[in-house]
Amino acid sequence: MVQNNPRPSRRGVTRLGQSPLSRRLVLGGALGGAALGALGLSACSGSSGASSEGQVIWSTWGSPEDLKTFDKVQAAYTDNHPETELVFNPVPSYSEYHSKLLTQLSAGSAPDVFYVGDDHVASLLRNDVLLGLNDQLGEKTAGLSADDFNERLLEIATLDGELYALPNDVNPDTLWYDKQALEDAGITEDPAALAEQDQWTTEAYFEMLAKLQASGVHGAAYYNYWATHYSWITSQGGQVYDGDAFVAHEDPLAAPALQDFADRFVSGEQIVADTLPEGAGVGSLLVTHQLGFLAAGRYMIGSIEDAGVDTALYDIVRWPTPDGAAAPTGVAASYLAVNAQTQAQEAALGFFGEFLNTDGQRLRLEGSGTAVPSIEGADELITESAYPEHAQTMLDMRDLGYANFAVEAAVPDLSGTISVDHMLPLYEGAKDAATTLDEVAALIAEETAQ
C-alpha cells in the first residue's frame, strides 16, 4: 500500500537556507540542545564496578610501574583462593580516581575493596558507604588488628568510635638530597650526619639552600599539599590544630616560620614541584644534579634506580628544626576500605586482610617498594633493604608523624583548596604568611561549620 501513497506535499518541508523562519527554528533548537548539554555535565555518571558473589573487584590509582607492585599480592591471593575471581580495575590519575569512585559509590556500582586517599577518607566515611570494621577485624580479615597500626594514622578513618579503613602503607615526606649537588655547591657537611647528632637545624638548612642557589641549581623542591605547609609549621615548633580547632593563625611561631619558608620560594632557593611544566618533573631535576633537596616518599628509590645514576649519591634526612632535634611532620597515607554494599563481603574482607597484613605488605613493599609499611612487624623491609643509607629515618618519621587532620580532611577538597588558592599565592610572593593563615582559618571555620 505504501507505493500507492500520494507524495507528501512540500508544505511544511523546507530546506535550510531557504526560509529565515526554518533557519531560526533550527538555530533555536540547536541552541537549546547545546545549552541543555552543559547542564547534563553536573548530572552524569559512569560505572564499571558492581560485583557478584565469588568475585572481588578492587581498585586503586597509579602509573603502570606503580601498579606492578601489586602483582605478587594479587597472585598470592588468587593461589590461596582459587574459588574467588579477583578483578583489578585501576585508574591512572589520583584525582580522576576519586571522582570516579565517588560517582560509583553514589550509583551503587563501586568496587568491593578500594583505596581512598588521605584527603578523601574522612569525608567518605560520613556517608555510610564504607563497611564498619570494628566487628569484622580478626579472623575474617586474616588476623588483622587495628592495634598493629600507628594510632594517629587511624584518626581520620574513625567516626564515633567505628573504624572504617586502614592505611595500606605510608610515605613520610623525607628530604631526599643529592650529595653531589651539595658537594658541587661547596657544602662539606652531610645533612643526615648532622641529624644523627641532633644538629640538623633550620639555620644549617637555609645556609645550604643559599649555597645551592649560588652554585646555579635549585635548593629544594616541595609539592604543594597539606603535608608541606603543616610539616614546616610543626617542624619549626608551631601548632596547626588544637583538637578540632585550627590555631596556626594564632600561634606565635607558625606565621614567622611559614614566612621564612615562603621567602625561600620567592627568592628561587626553593621551588614548588607542582608548578613545573608537564614532563619537567622534580624527580628528573634531582637525578640530574640540578636540585639539592626534594621532599618525597620512598617511591623516589624507583626514580633514582631507573635514572641509571650512582644510587649512593642520594640519601634522606628528616625536616630541619630550630634546635636540630627531631619534630613531628606529616605522613602521607592511603587507606583501604570495603564497600558497605558488597555482594561478596566474606571474600572482600579476606582480600582486605591479606592485602594489609604483614605478609601482604611484604609482598607489596619489598625490594624497591614505593612506600613504608603501615603495620607493625614489617619494618625489616626498610632496614634490610639498606637503601637509602639512612632508611631508618622513614620509620622514625612515620612513628613520630601525623596524618592529615580529621576536621580538615572531612570536607571534600578543603586541603586542596587551601593549597591551591591560599598557599600557592603565598609561595609566589603574592601574600604574606600572617594574612594567608588568617584566610585559611576563616575558610576552615566557614567550611567546617556547614
Next chain:
Amino acid sequence: MSTATRNPEAAWRRRDRLWGMAFVAPQALGMAVFTLLPFAVAFYLAFTEWNGFGTPQWVGLANFADQIGDPLLRRSILNTLVLALVTVPIGLGLSMVLATMLNSIRRRGLYLLLLFAPVVTSQVAIALIWQQMLRPDGAFSSLIARVLGVVPPDWLANPYTALAAVCLVTIWASVGLNTVIFMAGLQNISPSVLEAAQIDGAGVLTRFLRIVLPMVSPVIFYQSVVAFISSLQTFDLVFVLVKDAGPDNGTRTIVYHIYDEGFQKSDFGVSSAASIILLALTLLITAIQFGAQKRFVHYEE
C-alpha cells in the same frame, strides 16, 4: 478499502505519522534519557543540598544566593566571557579571510587538509601537544625567542598569558571548521551578481563589503551563535592544558567551576545551580545575538 476510497488522505497521513514517529523515536529517546532527564535532575538538584549520597535536602534558593556571591563564579564568568569575546570575533574573522583566499585558488585540497586536521583531533590530544609547545623551553616559545629575539613568558604560569594561551589554542583548533563552512557560504554566491558589480565598477574591497559579506551574513550569524555557545562550554581544553584552573584561577571557566563544585568538592546542589546560571547566561547572550540578527543579517528572499 471503502474507507480508504472515501478518505484516502487520512489513511496515508496516519501511516506517515506512525512511520515518522518510528523514525524519530530513537532520537527522541536518546534526547529524553541523555538531555531532558539530566536537565530535570540538575534543575531539581539546584534547589537542594546533596553530596552524592543519601537524600537531597531542599534548601530553596540558597545555592543560587551562594553562587551569585561567590567570587570564584564571577571569576569563571569573566574568564569565559573574555574567552568567548576574544576567540569568536578573531576566530571567525580569520576563518573568513582564509575562506575568501582559499575560494579564489584552484588547488586548495592540501591547505584545507592542514586547516581541518585540528578539527578531527581530540581536544585532549590538542591540549597535550600545546602543553608541551607552550613550555618555557617548548617549540612555541623557542620559535618566538629565535625569531623575535625576546624571552617569551612562561605562558601557562601567569594568569593572563594562560588565558591568552587558551584563546590561541581554541582559535587554532576551530579555524578549520569555520573556514570550510564559510567556503560553502561563499560558493553559494552567484558569480553573475559579482560580475554585474564588477561591470558597474565595484573594486575588490567594495565587492567584498557590499556583496560578499551581506550574502554570507546568515552563515556568519549561524557560526557566531554556535561558536559563542561552544566558547561558553569550554572545559576539556582548559582541564587538560592548565592544571587546577590555572594560576590564580586564571583559566577557570564556568563549566570547570561546575565540575569543581560537583566532582571535586562533592557539592552537587551548588554545581547544579551554577549550571542553571550558565544556561541563563547562554540564553541571554543568544537572545542578544538573535536581536542583532535583524539589523546585521541579510536574508535573500
